[in-house]
Amino acid sequence: MPGRNMDAEQNTGLSIREELVATKFAQGMTYREIGETLFISPATVRTHLSAIYQKLGVHNKLALANLLAVGRMEDTAKSIPNGLTHKNSGPPIVAVLPFDNLGSDERLAHLAECLSADIIADLARYPDLAVIARLTMLTFKGRCEDLRSIGRELNADYLLEGSLQATSRQVRISVQLVDACTGADLWSARYERPAADMFAIQDSVTENIINALAGCCGKLAHIQRNIVRRKPPGSLGGYDYHLLGVEQLNMYSRTSNAEAIRLLSRAIELDPAFARAWLELGFAYAVQGSNGYADDTAMSLANFSCCANKSFALDPGDGLARQAAGDLRACDGDFDGAIEENTLALAAAPNDGDTLALVAGSRALAAGDPEAGYLLINRALCINALAPSWYFSMLGRVTFVLGRYRECIAAFRRAPDMPSTLMFRAMAHALLGEDEDAAKLTRRLASECPKYTAEHFIAGYPVTNPPAMASIRHGAKRARLV
CATH class of the missing domain: 3.40.50.10610 (ABC-type transport auxiliary lipoprotein component)
Structure with missing residues (x-):
């Protein structure tokens, strides 16, 4: 239950999706309303409630509401340092x-x-x-x-x-x-x-408002992470590990990427039905593979595929899960299916900057029209005043495929400092005829990640859109990154 303590978590065993269904049902929402809110069918809501009743040992809505209220009161009675309150593992x-x-x-x-x-x-x-x-x-x-x-x-x-x-x-x-x-x-x-x-x-x-508050870099996530840091390590739940893991993922270094994989793996170990934690773990493996942070790029891609498929199976209504599913369909050569999944992702989260930014990258690199991706990433930057640095990675990738190399360089200067960023900057300079700038970045990349090539990025991201593959391979040849 949202707001439950660790003892309650151990006793009930509810997944986060079941917690949300239980809370909304106890608040008086109908099966249809819950389904519309969580993007699942009324039949799925009914299945969740059957499992919830069995796990909690209750038989009707009133008993469920009373149990939720009692658990909430018990949790609220326990305080944590520095006057912070919302200390429990679960969605706020x-x-x-x-x-x-x-x-x-x-x-x-x-x-x-x-x-x-x-x-x-x-x-x-x-x-x-x-x-x-x-x-x-x-x-x-x-x-x-x-x-x-x-x-x-x-x-x-x-x-x-x-x-x-x-x-x-x-x-x-x-x-x-x-x-x-x-x-x-x-x-x-x-x-x-x-x-x-x-x-x-x-x-x-x-x-x-939505983009300022929600998402991986929104105000609510920032507040929750600060609360988690003040909790005793032994009391951390799956949701807590997820929050900390996403923070590490968004740092994009080799060390932070390994820590993100560790933390997110712990999150799903504690809550195997935590769909978003599976998805973020998949994204961590994609970052690992596309930046040469692991020796076996194929294994990184396989791990991304496994995690993304697990997330989608648990929560097909999640727009980001659909975006990842689209990339996987592109890997299988189903470009029409990839475009369809990305269209559904946008329908599920039309005002979410994160979804817009990721679909923009997919339009350029996986399947679809890069020009459409350019419009999407600019909209994401417009509606999210707190845009994280990885948005600029997406802008840089889209503009590179479109041949807008000057804009690409400007975008990547604001992106995370990682091997793929250095690669794109070097390629863009080379294609502009700025060989000295390209050579400096190529030497730096060779020093920091000596085995990294453009093929690591193509295989690990993964890149399947023919125009993107052609432009990256051409740029890599000009920048001597092959």
Whole structure:
């Protein structure tokens, strides 16, 4: 159960997906609503609930809700150092309060309702967040209690609140994330938009908020990692190891990559049904193979394939899992299937910068139109003000395939400093006729990773799109990286 302690985890054995289903069912959501939120069928929801009842020894919704509440109260009673509260292993529970309209304009009242609804819907797409249903949150419209009281009533870890006010020309939207236990402000933002197009305001502000809070580099993940670091090592659960593993994965060095594989392997050892941990472990193996961090590139690719397939089988509604499935279909020569999977990935997470960035890379290197990938990665950078450095790797790869070498070099200067980055920079300089700059990067690559070649990247990423393979091999030849 989200927010459970380690003893409860050992006693119940619920997977994270089962925890989410249990929490949402206990909150009053129907099978259909749960399915729409988690992107699974009502029949799958029913199967999960059958397993949940058996594991917890309960027989109806009321008993399940009471058990969840008792577990939550027991966990909340246990504190951790430095006044931090949300110490339990499992996805944080987020409640989005109805936004307040501080003016009298009815259009603004409608925008306030739509904003909170859209934020709930988009946050719910993330499998590592538990988001309280919109119907539940509507009961809090107009209520003015202390936020900590609301947090206790909802058993929430975090509350997101917002307000709108406007002049004849401008709409101002203020948003803040609050610790539900202490009432402390954790993050805030203010968005000012021209008042002419309410739909455009709704879309752009929702995208900005979602990408600031969710995802591997969002504010919520950052807060949770800081909490995990203050926990005794013996109390860490699968979700905790996943958080720490993703952090190491995003450092992209040989040492951090090995540590990411260790931590993420531990996460799935503790929770074999943790779909996102399987996926991130697969990504770690892909980074390992495409950067020459392992002697056997074929084994790295096989490990990526195994982990990605496991993740997809556990949670086919995860947009990132579908993107990985698309890459694997491209490896099998099924380019139409790869494009279809990436299209489904975008449909599952249309406002998620991470998904947009990864699909952009796939459009260029695996299957599809690199020009479409260029539009996707630029959109990802536009909607995610906290864009991690690997977004620029994707931009660099896409622009290289498109022959925009100057833009490619600029992008890779902001990307993680790893062998594939040095390779692309060297190739781009060589293709621009800047042989001295290319030679410096080639010598550095040979010194730091002497056995690394462009074929490591092609085999390990993997690269299957014919234009990409041709451009990389041509660039490698010009930069003398073969």
